[in-house]
Amino acid sequence: MNTCKKWLFLLPLLLLGAGAFAQEDAIGQFFGKYVDDPRFTVISVSPRMFRLMSKVRWDSVPGDLKQTVANLHSFRVLSTDATPLKFYKEALTLIDRKQYEELISVRSGGSKDNVRFMVKENGDKISELLMIAADEDGFTLMSFVGDIDLNKLSRLSADMDIKGMDNLKNYKHK
Amino acid sequence: MEKAQVIILLEKYWQAETTIAEEQALASYFREDPVDPELEVYRDVFFYFREEAKVSAGPGFGNRILQRLGLPLEEETPVVPIFRQPFRLGVVGAAAAILLVVAGLFLLRPLGQPTMLADNQPAAGHRDTQAATRTQPTQEAHAVASTRIADTYDDPEQALAAVRRALLVASRNLNQGRREITGTSK
Structure with a gap:
């Protein structure tokens, strides 16, 4: 009887351990929740695939892009055009602010047009870049894991014609 | 048992000549009613012996005797379990708790964890x-x-194309965000 009580007392510890872990990986939780949801488009590129990419012909790939991709470890996207602002809010509440630091937050069009960048830092390096974007047309959650150089990332689109890229706020899968 | 027989046995008893069986017979006679009024006075004698036989040595009696005799004390056996058991249970409990937390970490790992x-x-x-x-x-x-x-892709070339596209989206949003912060856009 007494031992029985003790085990009952220990049970919450088990859940505590799991709970701590779940809290740590809010983004994984979000992905896990919606990965099988038919409303979402999911793209996932594993570390193994990133390694296989080295065998691809890189002739046509610009230098900055090549280096950026080479430093990536894994990549995931969730996007949907259903109730984008609702998912945007949900994603924000799930993110652990102790781990992800807000980098840039843009809100325009009266809270209907949102983009947020968050980073997880490891020392002075960025180990994960999270982009959460939502407007009336869609919601996108993107996660790049790896050694991320923001300046290089910024340069990727700097020379491009801005006009032609307007539809690119959200990642639309063909 | 007859009164006369009891008197004979009592005489023997006072002479310390009774056997154990006879003494037990006497004791049981005085324990049971009715006791002859003439023999009533002896009842307390046997009652007294019965009650006193129940008394046993109190806790620590052995050690008090040993102390008197100046001999080393024996270990106090009743104290040992009270002192040791909670300690051992504590260690086992702590180990179990650690195990459970670790098990919780690994078994209930969220599914989306990269x-x-x-x-x-x-x-x-x-x-x-x-x-x-x-x-x-x-x-x-x-x-x-x-x-x-x-x-999502089995072909690294397709995967690269997807990553490239995503990087461009992120890059563009990043630049737009930076411009809006510095106030150079629009």
Whole structure:
């Protein structure tokens, strides 16, 4: 009887351990929740695939892009055009602010047009870049894991014609 | 037992000549009613012996005697379990608690958790990965994680194209965000 009580007392510890872990990986939780949801488009590129990419012909790939991709470890996207602002809010509440630091937050069009960048830092390096974007047309959650150089990332689109890229706020899968 | 017999036995008793069986017979006679009024006075004698026989040595009696005799004390056996058991239970409990927390960490790992373990699976499409892990039940937790982040593309070239496109989206949003912060846009 007494031992029985003790085990009952220990049970919450088990859940505590799991709970701590779940809290740590809010983004994984979000992905896990919606990965099988038919409303979402999911793209996932594993570390193994990133390694296989080295065998691809890189002739046509610009230098900055090549280096950026080479430093990536894994990549995931969730996007949907259903109730984008609702998912945007949900994603924000799930993110652990102790781990992800807000980098840039843009809100325009009266809270209907949102983009947020968050980073997880490891020392002075960025180990994960999270982009959460939502407007009336869609919601996108993107996660790049790896050694991320923001300046290089910024340069990727700097020379491009801005006009032609307007539809690119959200990642639309063909 | 007859009164006369009791008187004979009593006489023997006072002379300390009774056997144990006879003494027990006397004791049981005085224990049971009715006792002859003439013999009533002896009843208390046997009652007294019966009651006093129940008294046993109190706790620590042995040690008090040993102390008087100046001999080393024996270990106080009743004290030992009270002192030791909670300690051992505490250690076992702590170990169990640690085990449980660790088990909680690994077994109840959220499904969407990205993991390097996916990397160690046999190199082929993710369908093969699933098949391989199904035959290895010990890697069940890993299997869940690896299927969750299963590759969308089997072709690295397609994967590269997707990553490239995503990087451009991120890059563009990043630049736009920076411009708005510095006030140079619009």
